Amino acid sequence: MPATFAESAFPAAPAALFDVVVIGAGPVGLACALEAQRRGLRVCVVEKGALVNSLVGYPTNMEFFSTPELLEIGNYPFPTAHYKPLREDALDYYRRVAAGENLTLRLYERVLALEGEPGAYEVVTEKGRLGTRYVIVATGFFDVPNRLGVPGEDLPHLSYYYKEPYAHAGQSVVVIGAKNSAAKAALQLARAGAQVTLLVRGAEISESVKYWIRPDLVNRIAEGRITAHFNTTIQAIEADGVRALTPAGPQHIPAHFIYALTGYHPDYGLLTALGIHTRPDAACTPWHQEETFETNRPGVYLAGTVCGGLNTSRWFIENGRHHAQVIAGQLADRGQQALM
Numbered sequence: 068m069p070a071t072f073a074e075s076a077f078p079a080a081p082a083a084l085f086d087v088v089v090i091g092a093g094p095v096g097l098a099c100a101l102e103a104q105r106r107g108l109r110v111c112v113v114e115k116g117a118l119v120n121s122l123v124g125y126p127t128n129m130e131f132f133s134t135p136e137l138l139e140i141g142n143y144p145f146p147t148a149h150y151k152p153l154r155e156d157a158l159d160y161y162r163r164v165a166a167g168e169n170l171t172l173r174l175y176e177r178v179l180a181l182e183g184e185p186g187a188y189e190v191v192t193e194k195g196r197l198g199t200r201y202v203i204v205a206t207g208f209f210d211v212p213n214r215l216g217v218p219g220e221d222l223p224h225l226s227y228y229y230k231e232p233y234a235h236a237g238q239s240v241v242v243i244g245a246k247n248s249a250a251k252a253a254l255q256l257a258r259a260g261a262q263v264t265l266l267v268r269g270a271e272i273s274e275s276v277k278y279w280i281r282p283d284l285v286n287r288i289a290e291g292r293i294t295a296h297f298n299t300t301i302q303a304i305e306a307d308g309v310r311a312l313t314p315a316g317p318q319h320i321p322a323h324f325i326y327a328l329t330g331y332h333p334d335y336g337l338l339t340a341l342g343i344h345t346r347p348d349a350a351c352t353p354w355h356q357e358e359t360f361e362t363n364r365p366g367v368y369l370a371g372t373v374c375g376g377l378n379t380s381r382w383f384i385e386n387g388r389h390h391a392q393v394i395a396g397q398l399a400d401r402g403q404q405a406l407m
């Protein structure tokens with residue numbers, strides 16, 4: 068359980084009073100904030116990085132899978148010249164929404180813990196404390212990669228995040244993974260002049276890869292433009308490549324650079340510091356009521372991708388944005404009841 072005020076490890080400071088503190092300024096956090104604010108609640112969004120920080124970190128030329136209307140929040144139209152919005156379109160869109168709603172944002176301020184009691188919580192950040200009646204945790208999953216767990220994985224030529232291919236023209240690049248991110252990175256890298264080797268744990272490219280990407284990759288492998296090793300286990304990252312166990316036996320695969328695009332998971336350390344329990348199911352689902360999204364801490368809610376735990380594809384922007392109305396509606400009702 069979290070520390071009480073008296074035994075807090077964090078220095079006390081005067082607490083600002085809000086009705087709702089939203090942790091995380093991703094698309095879902097912003098949707099929650101604006102829906103609560105529109106219902107007359109005093110709202111503050113605390114974000115450890117930039118506005119829509121996860122999207123800032125996505126591949127530079129990334130194209131969303133969703134059409135623009137499915138990414139809209141707060142009924143703001145998402146105009147775009149493209150059938151599928153680009154990352155830059157979305158960055159611009161969510162910034163305009165946040166500005167249009169005049170949301171109170173505390174950017175580059177990491178939340179560390181949650182103290183206090185129901186109705187009188189204190190959100191502890193690296194810069195101070197925020198007093199609030201309710202908390203909405205919309206922290207996503209993009210900050211904690213699923214690490215390989217092999218020797219050498221901290222070497223500087225391995226990254227769990229892919230931005231763009233241009234630094235790798237004429238170089239050997241290993242991509243580890245077989246889902247959408249790995250598939251798109253492998254294709255982009257090959258087209259930008261890198262010699263790409265794809266290392267895949269399973270027997271084939273995942274069936275969950277989008278239907279317009281998968282055949283492209285399968286055909287590039289068939290024509291030899293991308294080398295792929297299936298049923299392959301990574302044994303170690305080395306200074307000049309990857310040691311892997313392939314069906315043909317152990318191999319050293321030379322690489323100037325390695326992208327391990329093996330997915331991400333929620334920050335369970337943060338959830339524990341917020342006092343939120345984890346269900347003992349396969350997805351390690353952060354504890355919340357399915358209908359209300361309220362956690363085991365009364366008045367503390369989960370929203371967006373974080374709700375799925377290790378099942379990071381269960382909730383995304385398209386469906387996670389609807390959590391905002393569900394949660395904000397409850398908070399407004401609670402406010403009305405308190406007045407009666």
Ligand SMILES: Cc1cc2nc3c(=O)[nH]c(=O)nc-3n(C[C@H](O)[C@H](O)[C@H](O)COP(=O)(O)OP(=O)(O)OC[C@H]3O[C@@H](n4cnc5c(N)ncnc54)[C@H](O)[C@@H]3O)c2cc1C
Pocket residue numbers: 090091092093094095096097113114115116117118119120121122125126129130131132133176177178179205206207208209210248334337370371372373382383384385386387
């Ligand atoms: C390459 C890619 C393409 C995608 N395409 C689509 C698509 O087409 N359609 C779709 O619907 N979804 C798509 N998704 C998924 C979608 O982007 C995520 O599901 C979405 O960002 C979830 O929104 P969120 O607000 O729940 O979390 P996030 O956007 O991840 O926001 C969480 C925020 O919380 C902040 N945070 C975390 N910890 C703390 C802390 N301790 N203190 C303060 N702030 C904190 C983070 O910095 C971050 O800004 C895609 C994902 C990827 C990776």
